Amino acid sequence: MTGEVAVLGAGMHPWGKWGRGFVEYGVAAARAALADAGLEWREVGSVVGADTVRGGYPGYVAGATFAKALGWQGARVASVYAACASGAQAVNTARAQILSGLTDVVLVVGADAAPKGFFRPAGGDRPDDPDWLRFRVLGATNPTYFGLYARRRMAVHGDTPEDFAQVKVKNSALGALNPNARYRKRVTVEEVAASAVVADPLRLLDICATSDGGAALVLSSMEFARRHGVVEPVRIRAVSTVTPRYPSTVLDLPDIATDSAVAVEPADETFRASIARAAYEEAGIGPEDLSLAEVYDLSTALELQWYEDLGLCGEGEGAKLLREGATTLGGRIPVNASGGLASFGEAVPAQAIAQVCELTWQLRGEAGGRQVAGARVGITANQGLFGHGSAVIAVR
Numbered sequence: 001m002t003g004e005v006a007v008l009g010a011g012m013h014p015w016g017k018w019g020r021g022f023v024e025y026g027v028a029a030a031r032a033a034l035a036d037a038g039l040e041w042r043e044v045g046s047v048v049g050a051d052t053v054r055g056g057y058p059g060y061v062a063g064a065t066f067a068k069a070l071g072w073q074g075a076r077v078a079s080v081y082a083a084c085a086s087g088a089q090a091v092n093t094a095r096a097q098i099l100s101g102l103t104d105v106v107l108v109v110g111a112d113a114a115p116k117g118f119f120r121p122a123g124g125d126r127p128d129d130p131d132w133l134r135f136r137v138l139g140a141t142n143p144t145y146f147g148l149y150a151r152r153r154m155a156v157h158g159d160t161p162e163d164f165a166q167v168k169v170k171n172s173a174l175g176a177l178n179p180n181a182r183y184r185k186r187v188t189v190e191e192v193a194a195s196a197v198v199a200d201p202l203r204l205l206d207i208c209a210t211s212d213g214g215a216a217l218v219l220s221s222m223e224f225a226r227r228h229g230v231v232e233p234v235r236i237r238a239v240s241t242v243t244p245r246y247p248s249t250v251l252d253l254p255d256i257a258t259d260s261a262v263a264v265e266p267a268d269e270t271f272r273a274s275i276a277r278a279a280y281e282e283a284g285i286g287p288e289d290l291s292l293a294e295v296y297d298l299s300t301a302l303e304l305q306w307y308e309d310l311g312l313c314g315e316g317e318g319a320k321l322l323r324e325g326a327t328t329l330g331g332r333i334p335v336n337a338s339g340g341l342a343s344f345g346e347a348v349p350a351q352a353i354a355q356v357c358e359l360t361w362q363l364r365g366e367a368g369g370r371q372v373a374g375a376r377v378g379i380t381a382n383q384g385l386f387g388h389g390s391a392v393i394a395v396r
Helices: 022-037 062-070 086-099 130-135 144-159 161-177 189-193 222-227 272-285 300-309 318-323 342-344 348-364
Strands: 005-016 044-050 074-079 106-112 197-198 213-220 234-240 292-295 377-384 388-395
Touching: 005 222, 005 388, 022 106, 022 213, 044 086, 044 348, 062 074, 062 106, 062 318, 062 377, 074 086, 074 144, 086 106, 086 161, 086 213, 086 348, 086 377, 086 388, 106 348, 144 197, 144 213, 144 300, 144 318, 161 189, 161 318, 161 342, 213 222, 213 348, 234 272, 234 300, 234 318, 234 348, 272 300, 272 377, 272 388, 292 342, 292 348, 300 318, 300 388, 348 377, 348 388
Parallel strands: 044 074, 044 106, 292 377
Antiparallel strands: 005 213, 005 234, 106 213, 234 388, 377 388
16 A cells, blocks of 8 residues: 545536637636635645647646646646546656655646547557557547447347446436536436437447546645645545556457467456556455446446446446446445536546546535435546556545
């Protein structure tokens, strides 16, 4: 186990399609997090920004971009890019600075102004870029990947389109209770089934949108929190940022080929399962200790996969866990009490930070109508392109 850091503040800019720049969203989230922490910007010793690559040059230096927008005050700065894991990597960078003694207080910010429609590759020829290759060589857009993964679950585990639709039903009901969510309308299984097919078997309501939004956290040393009068803060106990192991024998885009297992036996667990295991080991807990989880539901089928990867149930039992009601509010282990990406959409650099914001509010008992009763331990999980693991465990 490593040392813990305190979460003094959490803030968000609501998700949507607002038509403004990502800096505006990030600054709004940062100011909300600072207000929640009861701190002034000048008291922050470091700012870590999760990069917004599509935003052009300012996105590549997101940490300094946010620092400038808040007002230059001499803070340390770092910028992190790990695709969808950028927010968790930013949290990890902030935690490392605090635990090493470089600073007592770090502001972590991520925000995005996403393009309309599904993500597409950037321009230019980049034949050494696996993400470019999967778009250009395979024509495999994100929804294509999501559909293939859903088909695999149907073939291997017997999941059905109705199971996938029930994930959307659950998450839409929770998102309806979240003032920061973009979509706040409950949907039915029939409405999911009536929506357009995007990548068979997944329909439009099975797949998350792209969104604008921002999220921020104020992290501090435990000593600073006590001096600040916060006796029992939410604490980050573990951050997992592991990479896959060789050989990889299950296709996982953007890579368009698997490794041979002739010479080396595959690992006993998948990449995503290893992300969770590393977090559990660092925190000194297991899945049985969790009160809730926030996972990366790019599609409804992928949420079911995370149930198994987090050890909430056995392999192939994700749909059964859902059907039993275990993952909804009031169940044994609520998943995506925030409403998940189904209700928010992807604001890539912000979403892993937003997951930790949700854990913070839940562990404080401040989540309103979506509150998980007695929440004490929570985990977040997602992954970024090219082997970026991402999981955060927070406790109170």
